[in-house]
Amino acid sequence: xxxxRILEVSDLxxxxxxxxxxxxxxxxxxxxxxxxxFHIDRGETLSLVGESGCGKSTVGKSVLxxxxxxxxxxxxxxxxxxxxxxxxxxxxxxxxQVIFQDPFSSLNPRMRVREILAEPIKNFGLAKDSADLExxxxxxxxxxxxxxxxxxxxxxxxxxxxxxxxxxARALAAEPDVIVCDEAVSALxxxxxxxIVNLLQDLQAELGLAMLFISHDLAxxxxxxxxxxxxxxxxxxxxxDRKQLFGGPRHPYTEALLSAVPVPMPGAMRxxxxxxxxxxxxxxxxxxCRFHTRCPYAFDRCRKDEPMLRDNGEGHFSACHLHDLxxxxxxxxxxxxxxxxxxxxx
Amino acid sequence: xxxxxxxxxxxxxQPRAEGDNRQILxxxxxxxxxxxxxxxxxxxxxxxxFHVRSGETLAVVGESGCGKSVTAMSILRLIPEPPGKxxxxxxxxxxxxxxxxxxxMRSIRGNEISxxxxxxxxxxxxxxxxxxxxxxxxRLHQGMSKQQAEDRAVEMLRLVGxxxxxxxVREYPHQLSGGMRQRVMIAIALACNxxxxxxxxxTTALDVTIQAQILDLMRDLKNTVGAAIVLITHDxxxxxxxxxxxxxxxxxxxxxxxxxxxxxxxxxxxYTQGLLGSVPKLGSSLTxxxxxxxEIPGLVPSLKQKIPGCVFATRCPSVxxxxxxxxxxxxxxxxxxxxxxxxxxxEASVSxxxxx
Numbered sequence: 271x272x273x274x275r276i277l278e279v280s281d282l283x284x285x286x287x288x289x290x291x292x293x294x295x296x297x298x299x300x301x302x303x304x305x306x307x308f309h310i311d312r313g314e315t316l317s318l319v320g321e322s323g324c325g326k327s328t329v330g331k332s333v334l335x336x337x338x339x340x341x342x343x344x345x346x347x348x349x350x351x352x353x354x355x356x357x358x359x360x361x362x363x364x365x366x367q368v369i370f371q372d373p374f375s376s377l378n379p380r381m382r383v384r385e386i387l388a389e390p391i392k393n394f395g396l397a398k399d400s401a402d403l404e405x406x407x408x409x410x411x412x413x414x415x416x417x418x419x420x421x422x423x424x425x426x427x428x429x430x431x432x433x434x435x436x437x438x439a440r441a442l443a444a445e446p447d448v449i450v451c452d453e454a455v456s457a458l459x460x461x462x463x464x465x466i467v468n469l470l471q472d473l474q475a476e477l478g479l480a481m482l483f484i485s486h487d488l489a490x491x492x493x494x495x496x497x498x499x500x501x502x503x504x505x506x507x508x509x510x511d512r513k514q515l516f517g518g519p520r521h522p523y524t525e526a527l528l529s530a531v532p533v534p535m536p537g538a539m540r541x542x543x544x545x546x547x548x549x550x551x552x553x554x555x556x557x558x559c560r561f562h563t564r565c566p567y568a569f570d571r572c573r574k575d576e577p578m579l580r581d582n583g584e585g586h587f588s589a590c591h592l593h594d595l596x597x598x599x600x601x602x603x604x605x606x607x608x609x610x611x612x613x614x615x616x
Numbered sequence: 617x618x619x620x621x622x623x624x625x626x627x628x629x630q631p632r633a634e635g636d637n638r639q640i641l642x643x644x645x646x647x648x649x650x651x652x653x654x655x656x657x658x659x660x661x662x663x664x665x666f667h668v669r670s671g672e673t674l675a676v677v678g679e680s681g682c683g684k685s686v687t688a689m690s691i692l693r694l695i696p697e698p699p700g701k702x703x704x705x706x707x708x709x710x711x712x713x714x715x716x717x718x719x720x721m722r723s724i725r726g727n728e729i730s731x732x733x734x735x736x737x738x739x740x741x742x743x744x745x746x747x748x749x750x751x752x753x754x755r756l757h758q759g760m761s762k763q764q765a766e767d768r769a770v771e772m773l774r775l776v777g778x779x780x781x782x783x784x785v786r787e788y789p790h791q792l793s794g795g796m797r798q799r800v801m802i803a804i805a806l807a808c809n810x811x812x813x814x815x816x817x818x819t820t821a822l823d824v825t826i827q828a829q830i831l832d833l834m835r836d837l838k839n840t841v842g843a844a845i846v847l848i849t850h851d852x853x854x855x856x857x858x859x860x861x862x863x864x865x866x867x868x869x870x871x872x873x874x875x876x877x878x879x880x881x882x883x884x885x886x887y888t889q890g891l892l893g894s895v896p897k898l899g900s901s902l903t904x905x906x907x908x909x910x911e912i913p914g915l916v917p918s919l920k921q922k923i924p925g926c927v928f929a930t931r932c933p934s935v936x937x938x939x940x941x942x943x944x945x946x947x948x949x950x951x952x953x954x955x956x957x958x959x960x961x962x963e964a965s966v967s968x969x970x971x972x
Contacts, residue, residue: 322823536856
């Protein structure tokens with residue numbers, strides 16, 4: 271890692287007002303993202319994982335400034351963009367691009383591939399003349415391994431995987447420093463997913479892109495990420511290097527999440543932690559630790575104090591009171607092997 | 617398009633079941649479900665055969681468009697005709713479902729064979745209470761009174777692990793979370809004690825922690841209720857956890873069938889091998905080296921043209937001229953393990969017996 275910081279987010283909050291009542295006033299808030307901090311360096315992938323409704327997509331949209339933030343700071347290449355006016359922000363949008371989940375609805379059906387790819391190049395004035403524009407479009411098609419002559423076709427003529435390649439090419443057209451991939455491979459079939467994951471990894475190595483990879487698929491995340499942040503109800507509960515997190519989770523939620531993923535190895539009946547109940551509502555999040563209602567290890571303090579995200583050794587951050595207990599009483603540390611991979615004799 | 621003109625259709629196209637004495641409950645025999653479209657006939661399912669024994673869990677795996685859901689819909693005769701057209705035979709307890717009248721079929725659906733769909737949101741009626749929807753099948757098939765049906769609905773909700781079933785039974789689908797709705801779907805499906813349960817991607821729309829709850833529930837219920845399950849999915853992890861036997865489908869055909877352990881340890885068909893290689897395994901980072909995922913190059917072929925050779929020939933890494941010209945027959949490659957590939961090695965333990 272070169273250590274050059276591309277994106278820095280601190281204490282990001284996004285609360286959506288709920289309108290209702292007779293006068294249409296605000297009757298409450300959805301605390302979608304409630305104090306999230308992280309950073310991404312050049313050439314690095316940070317994955318944001320969590321279940322639906324945990325706020326991971328809202329974080330992605332917030333750093334893209336697709337809506338105004340409630341509070342917090344977002345710095346892109348050292349410049350704060352959270353309070354910038356739309357006009358000042360506009361040229362900076364070149365530096366941060368996005369790939370969405372559904373390649374069917376994120377391409378304009380009435381634009382040819384050439385027009386789709388030319389739009390960002392023209393918007394940011396990247397091409398010198400029309401020959402340069404043509405050449406850039408051709409190079410983008412090469413980069414995503416589509417035939418150059420396909421630029422004259424319409425989106426509907428392509429399969430899902432090919433369309434996702436077009437979305438990637440469009441994101442690359444602006445020559446960004448960071449790409450937000452919001453569930454970019456989730457809608458694709460298994461074999462196509464592998465193609466796109468490999469492509470993203472190759473492009474990152476070639477162009478030194480930073481990536482914010484938002485996904486719920488933990489196996490894919492483990493395969494392609496450098497660092498992982500786990501979100502639960504609008505907060506990051508654990509951040510660590512891939513190996514640290516998958517090797518020894520330091521938060522009960524991460525532990526349960528990892529153990530819940532079915533592994534394609536028959537007979538390997540793993541010791542699974544099945545969480546009780548559902549995720550509480552982000553309109554009225556639980557007091558204290560937000561996970562205490564489902565946590566198998568919750569004790570009194572968890573219901574009262576909210577744990578802070580802190581370093582529990584070697585840059586492994588987690589927000590859990592268990593780490594204040596003496597090490598021999600901490601159930602997360604006293605495991606012969608990480609729960610996720612421990613198998614029970616059948 | 618008749619059954620007899622298919623080249624290379626083997627007589628023995630299902631593995632011999634050794635050591636499994638459970639009765640055969642469902643037998644799908646050379647099922648062909650075709651759809652007439654504006655630009656030709658779409659052969660969504662093209663000569664698929666398999667069987668399910670009582671109390672067994674069979675998984676049908678494949679990517680989108682391989683015909684796995686159409687197979688499930690065909691078993692329940694939910695394919696509209698026209699534009700659909702079904703041929704072959706689907707024998708359930710010896711009766712061919714394709715030959716039954718609509719009325720006879722209605723008495724089987726939801727009663728002896730029931731189905732769980734992927735989207736719990738869209739498959740429940742938003743304007744009826746949960747209790748009414750569970751009670752509907754009971755009143756229809758078992759002639760229960762309104763009160764009996766509601767009591768049984770409460771009982772079913774308790775069985776699928778919904779807290780406060782007495783209150784929930786009067787609630788509407790929008791008042792429940794996604795996992796709860798899928799539990800309700802399961803309760804509806806199991807209300808009449810079906811012998812066969814078809815689950816079409818039952819956990820795909822759910823989060824992993826909720827998926828773990830539902831898979832646990834399905835495993836428990838299988839032991840208590842004893843229904844056979846046909847599980848349709850694309851998630852190999854789910855297959856490994858719950859299935860006993862697996863059918864792999866590709867482009868409307870069955871390309872491989874084997875017991876679950878055998879299939880994952882010793883896949884014979886290049887498509888199955890590619891599929892298993894393209895899924896990253898949790899825990900991969902702990903072993904150190906970062907490997908690339910195996911790509912299956914290219915795309916699934918269009919089902920609108922008749923494919924002369926092997927359906928996988930366009931994407932297979934070890935394709936030869938023989939593959940492009942002649943469709944490989946399903947052949948027993950190892951005990952209880954069949955695959956449709958010219959080049960998959962036949963193990964010595966079966967090579968002597970197959971010639972007979």
